[in-house]
Amino acid sequence: MVICFILTTIHCPDVWGQNLYSVSPLPFNTRDHNEFSAVPYKEGLVFCSDRLNNIFIAKLDSLGQPLLDLYYIRKKEKEKWGNPELLAKELRGNFHKGPMTFGKKGVVIYFTRNDAETAGIFSATFNGSTWEKVTPFTYNEPNTRVAHPCLSADGKYLFFVSDKRGGYGGFDIYVCTLNHNQWSRPKNLGPEINTAN
Numbered sequence: 001m002v003i004c005f006i007l008t009t010i011h012c013p014d015v016w017g018q019n020l021y022s023v024s025p026l027p028f029n030t031r032d033h034n035e036f037s038a039v040p041y042k043e044g045l046v047f048c049s050d051r052l053n054n055i056f057i058a059k060l061d062s063l064g065q066p067l068l069d070l071y072y073i074r075k076k077e078k079e080k081w082g083n084p085e086l087l088a089k090e091l092r093g094n095f096h097k098g099p100m101t102f103g104k105k106g107v108v109i110y111f112t113r114n115d116a117e118t119a120g121i122f123s124a125t126f127n128g129s130t131w132e133k134v135t136p137f138t139y140n141e142p143n144t145r146v147a148h149p150c151l152s153a154d155g156k157y158l159f160f161v162s163d164k165r166g167g168y169g170g171f172d173i174y175v176c177t178l179n180h181n182q183w184s185r186p187k188n189l190g191p192e193i194n195t196a197n
Contacts, residue, residue: 037099044074048098068096110149119145168194
């Protein structure tokens, strides 16, 4: 089982002037399902989970596993959270979704959508009420897994993993650079980052 944690900074001036960190599980984790890849969004977090969102209909993949979906949870107070809800019905389908990353102001989302055999990155735009224009990433490839997108803070670099040919290991980390609103061809981060193991 995978769960979400929160990292809290504790300033301790008596300990050589350094900050200490406290790691604790978040209260919305479930006992029997996986929750992971939490990212800040609006007034809370979006995270991946294979929890059942309908007690009458359980969507399963080809291996019989519950489908991953994207959930949003709002933080109410210092230690209190609301109830998780599906991020967007329009992003759903018969595939796993997640992990994900958001552009500035949360207007654009890049997310992994995959079945048991392949994976690709997709993007969508928020129009103020719904997500629209779900678009496959330019560099998705047939019979190749392209997944786990992560945008840099300035939105200029998109990092992801792929098992495409020519890499150093099973999954390598690649980066694309945004030039004139288009992503450059993926660049492997090289053998110092990507190893055979």
